[in-house]
Amino acid sequence: MRQAVIFGRALPDERERAAVRDLAAAALDGHVVVGRGTRAALRVLLAVAAVLITAGALVTARLSPAGVGPILLGVLNAIWAGTGIRAVHGGPLRALQRNQ
Helix, strand or coil, rough: HHHHHHCCCCCHHHHHHHHHHHHHHHHHHCCCCCCCCHHHHHHHHHHHHHHHHHHHHHHHCCCCCCHHHHHHHHHHHHHHHHHHHHHCCCHHHHHHCCCC
């Protein structure tokens, strides 16, 4: 149930849908906070991406094209983190709309 609210997924079972609606409404009202750990992990991933991109740029500037690998890995991590943050950001509202 919590995952459906965090990521805004629809559920097929009517009883589960009712529970998701209640949890999403409580999250939107501010009575319950969902996805706090997920948001924290995604922020850490975004910070790691920034460090990788910076380190790769420094290695490329000082030594050789060997820094391209960390840059690409950092960009990939930034894409994953950005996509996850966007998915979690509107999760309760999407869950409430999709489980009506």
